[in-house]
Amino acid sequence: MKYILQDLKVNINNNIYLKDPESSTLGKKIVEFSILLIDEIGFDSFTFKKLGVKIGSNESSIYRYFENKHKLLLYLTSWYWGWLEYQLVFTTNSISDAKEKLTKAIEIITRTTKEDSSFSHINEILLNKIVINEYSKSYLTKEVDSENKDGYFSIYKRLVNRIKDMIKEVDGDYKYPTSLASTVTEGALHQHFLKDHFSSLTDCDEKITPTTYFINLVFNSLNNQKND
Amino acid sequence: MKYILQDLKVNINNNIYLKDPESSTLGKKIVEFSILLIDEIGFDSFTFKKLGVKIGSNESSIYRYFENKHKLLLYLTSWYWGWLEYQLVFTTNSISDAKEKLTKAIEIITRTTKEDSSFSHINEILLNKIVINEYSKSYLTKEVDSENKDGYFSIYKRLVNRIKDMIKEVDGDYKYPTSLASTVTEGALHQHFLKDHFSSLTDCDEKITPTTYFINLVFNSLNNQKND
DNA sequence: TAAGTATTAATAGTAATACTATTATTTTTG
DNA sequence: CAAAAATAATAGTATTACTATTAATACTTA
Numbered sequence: 001m002k003y004i005l006q007d008l009k010v011n012i013n014n015n016i017y018l019k020d021p022e023s024s025t026l027g028k029k030i031v032e033f034s035i036l037l038i039d040e041i042g043f044d045s046f047t048f049k050k051l052g053v054k055i056g057s058n059e060s061s062i063y064r065y066f067e068n069k070h071k072l073l074l075y076l077t078s079w080y081w082g083w084l085e086y087q088l089v090f091t092t093n094s095i096s097d098a099k100e101k102l103t104k105a106i107e108i109i110t111r112t113t114k115e116d117s118s119f120s121h122i123n124e125i126l127l128n129k130i131v132i133n134e135y136s137k138s139y140l141t142k143e144v145d146s147e148n149k150d151g152y153f154s155i156y157k158r159l160v161n162r163i164k165d166m167i168k169e170v171d172g173d174y175k176y177p178t179s180l181a182s183t184v185t186e187g188a189l190h191q192h193f194l195k196d197h198f199s200s201l202t203d204c205d206e207k208i209t210p211t212t213y214f215i216n217l218v219f220n221s222l223n224n225q226k227n228d
Numbered sequence: 229m230k231y232i233l234q235d236l237k238v239n240i241n242n243n244i245y246l247k248d249p250e251s252s253t254l255g256k257k258i259v260e261f262s263i264l265l266i267d268e269i270g271f272d273s274f275t276f277k278k279l280g281v282k283i284g285s286n287e288s289s290i291y292r293y294f295e296n297k298h299k300l301l302l303y304l305t306s307w308y309w310g311w312l313e314y315q316l317v318f319t320t321n322s323i324s325d326a327k328e329k330l331t332k333a334i335e336i337i338t339r340t341t342k343e344d345s346s347f348s349h350i351n352e353i354l355l356n357k358i359v360i361n362e363y364s365k366s367y368l369t370k371e372v373d374s375e376n377k378d379g380y381f382s383i384y385k386r387l388v389n390r391i392k393d394m395i396k397e398v399d400g401d402y403k404y405p406t407s408l409a410s411t412v413t414e415g416a417l418h419q420h421f422l423k424d425h426f427s428s429l430t431d432c433d434e435k436i437t438p439t440t441y442f443i444n445l446v447f448n449s450l451n452n453q454k455n456d
Numbered sequence: 457t458a459a460g461t462a463t464t465a466a467t468a469g470t471a472a473t474a475c476t477a478t479t480a481t482t483t484t485t486g
Numbered sequence: 487c488a489a490a491a492a493t494a495a496t497a498g499t500a501t502t503a504c505t506a507t508t509a510a511t512a513c514t515t516a
Contacts, residue, residue, distance in 0.1 A: 019463095026464070042370040047502065058465050060505085068503075136364040142270040144425045153426070160429050175431065176441045182422060182429045183415050183445075190414050191407060197372045198381070201388050201410045203403065213404045217411075220449040247492095254493075275473065286494050288476085296474075458516095465510070473502070483492070 010082035013151045016075050019065050027065055029055045031079075032121040034072055039126040043073060043134045073138050074152050080127050081155045084109060088162060098169040103215060105166050109159075110188040110211040132192045160185050171222040180221060184214050238310035241379045244303050247293050255293055257283045259307075260349040262300055267354040271301060271362045301366050302380050308355050309383045312337060316390060326397040331443060333394050337387075338416040338439040360420045388413050399450035408449060412442050 009022065021027030033055045038046050046069060052059040066072040088108050095101040113128035139153065147153070163181040167174065174180070191210040194202035204210050237250065249255030261283045266274050274297060280287040294300040316336050323329040341356035367381065375381070391409040395402065402408070419438040422430035432438050 024463080044369060048504085049502075058467095059503090060466080061464055063504075064464080133368055136368060139425070140361055140364060140421075141272060148425065157426065157428060176436070176444065177431070178429060179419060179422075179431045179441050180445070182418070183411065186418050187411050187415060190410070193368075194407075194410060197367070197376065198385065200385060201406060203405070203407045208404070213407050216404065217408070217445070217449060220452050220454055221445060224448050224452065224454070226448055226452070252492080276475090277473080286496095287474095288495080289493055291475075292493080459514100460516095461512100461514080463510100463512075465508100467508080468506085470505080471503090474500090476499080477497085479494100479496080481492100481494070483490100485490080486488095 010079045010086070010155075012075060012078045012082065013154065015150055016071055016078065016152055017066055018063075021065050021075070026055075026057060026061060028121045029057070030062055030065055030072075031076070032123075035076065035123055035126050035130065038073075038076075038130050038134065043069070043130075043137060070138070070141075073134060074147075076127060077131055077135050077138055078152070078155050079122065080124075080131050081159050083124065085155060085159045085162070088159065092166070098166070099219075102163075102166040102170050102218070105163055106184060106215050106218060107211050109163065109185055110191075110214050111209070112192065132189045132196075135189060156185075167218070167222065174222055176221075180218060184218060188214060238307045238314070238383075240303060240306045240310065241382065243378055244299055244306065244380060245294055246291075249293050249303070254283075254285060254289060256349045257285070258290055258293055258300075259304070260351075263304065263351055263354050263358065266301075266304075266358050266362065271297070271358075271365060298366070298369070301362060302375075304355060305359055305363050305366055306380070306383050307350065308352075308359050309387050311352065313383060313387045313390070316387065320394070326394070327447075330391075330394040330398050330446070333391055334412060334443050334446060335439050337391065337413055338419075338442050339437070340420065360417050360424075363417060384413075395446070395450065402450055404449075408446060412446060416442060 014020065019027065021031050030051065034046070034051055037051055037054055041050070048062045048069065049059045052062055066075065088105055091108060092101045092104050095104060113124050115124070117124060139148075141147075160178075160181045163184065164177045167177040167180055188210050191202050191204050191213065195204045195210070199205070204213060242248065247255065249259050258279065262274070262279055265279055265282055269278070276290045276294075276297065277287045280290055294303065316333055319336060320329045320332050323332060341352050343352070345352060367376075369375075388406075388409045391412065392405045395405040395408055416438050419430050419432050419441065423432045423438070427433070432441060
């Protein structure tokens with residue numbers, strides 16, 4: 001797995017960036033250190049000026065890669081969802097049993113990222129934390145509709161769709177497969193956040209993981225006579 | 229109901245504001261027009277300067293009520309959750325049947341606000357939209373923990389707790405009542421957002437409401453032998 | 457290898473944001 | 487009516503979020 005993901009190049013909508021950050025050393029440094037800096041000070045306080053200082057580059061050089069920090073966030077989160085999607089497809093591909101397949105899928109999208117593929121410049125553990133803390137900000141904007149039209153969220157949408165399809169495979173009669181898929185995907189981020197900051201609003205802790213909770217939630221709804 | 233809510237004064241943690249906006253005409257204008265302006269241009273573009281122009285007051289006068297726009301958002305959303313809580317308690321109080329009570333509660337927290345109590349200066353329809361679009365931004369910050377400690381989110385937490393209690397009343401053996409309560413509360417906002425901006429990620433539309441979906445979701449999990 | 461072309465860095469500058477401080481004016485209230 | 491409180495006006499600051507221009511460096515190919 002590690003060795004296959006090694007050469008992974010996530011395909012990101014090329015309108016998100018001005019110049020492909022994968023195409024140069026500076027570009028990779030921008031991506032690498034923006035993850036460290038956003039994790040450190042939060043997206044709201046993050047600026048290209050501060051990033052420039054961190055990487056010993058000029059602010060204006062960063063602007064040649066990304067129009068603004070919002071686009072950079074879209075880039076990072078798209079990369080994350082693409083990376084998760086890859087794991088999802090790779091891991092579940094060979095599973096023929098629908099229930100087992102869905103279980104595995106939920107595991108992947110609800111777990112905490114614990115391993116960082118040290119060879120690449122992207123720290124997946126920190127990126128996972130950034131997605132938990134900042135992803136909502138990428139779409140809770142006045143520009144969502146036009147950015148959505150431009151395909152900036154397509155990787156995320158494709159991922160949710162894959163889960164929806166797996167839900168349908170388990171129970172073709174269930175009425176809300178799409179909402180359930182989006183609830184799990186977004187809800188997982190939320191439960192992780194609550195676990196870290198509002199422990200009184202979640203049952204998740206060291207023992208009970210969001211994975212346990214969501215597997216239970218999903219399978220309670222599927223093939224349930226209450227539904228028919 | 230209308231007439232009882234009329235005199236409602238939501239009790240908001242007084243560290244959120246510098247001076248109680250309910251205590252003066254200017255304060256009420258700040259609240260009233262900030263709702264209109266945030267709805268219009270979004271919280272990210274909203275500034276005290278723009279609000280000042282809108283209400284014909286000086287920027288610096290607004291700063292005497294709220295430290296910054298983040299605190300104002302905390303105020304508005306706290307008001308909203310307090311208002312919802314009031315409706316929840318008022319409506320479910322007299323219901324003795326646990327299932328019926330929970331059903332009603334889910335209805336209240338997942339429905340779209342459609343009526344505005346025209347007597348007050350607060351437009352609840354727009355405030356509901358603001359909560360859908362901006363609430364996450366109030367807690368996805370580096371300051372969450374200290375602000376949480378200061379009680380800035382206590383109304384929201386109390387609301388989620390009430391739902392948790394109702395879930396427990398229906399099924400004392402269900403293992404994740406708190407997570408389920410927070411999933412419904414936050415998930416409802418999310419499904420409304422998806423309905424408006426990412427229709428491919430939800431089954432909710434004009435016919436199927438988030439209420440329908442979440443009532444189904446919750447009751448599939450409760451008193452379900454799959455759980456035991 | 458020289459010349460041309462990208463790329464990046466450095467510098468400077470702008471409009472807007474997010475405030476703070478001071479003083480003047482108006483309103484409230486005792 | 488006088489004092490106190492509230493509000494408005496003005497000015498100012500540091501930072502943000504950029505844009506534009508020019509200089510320096512590296513890379514490429516005739």
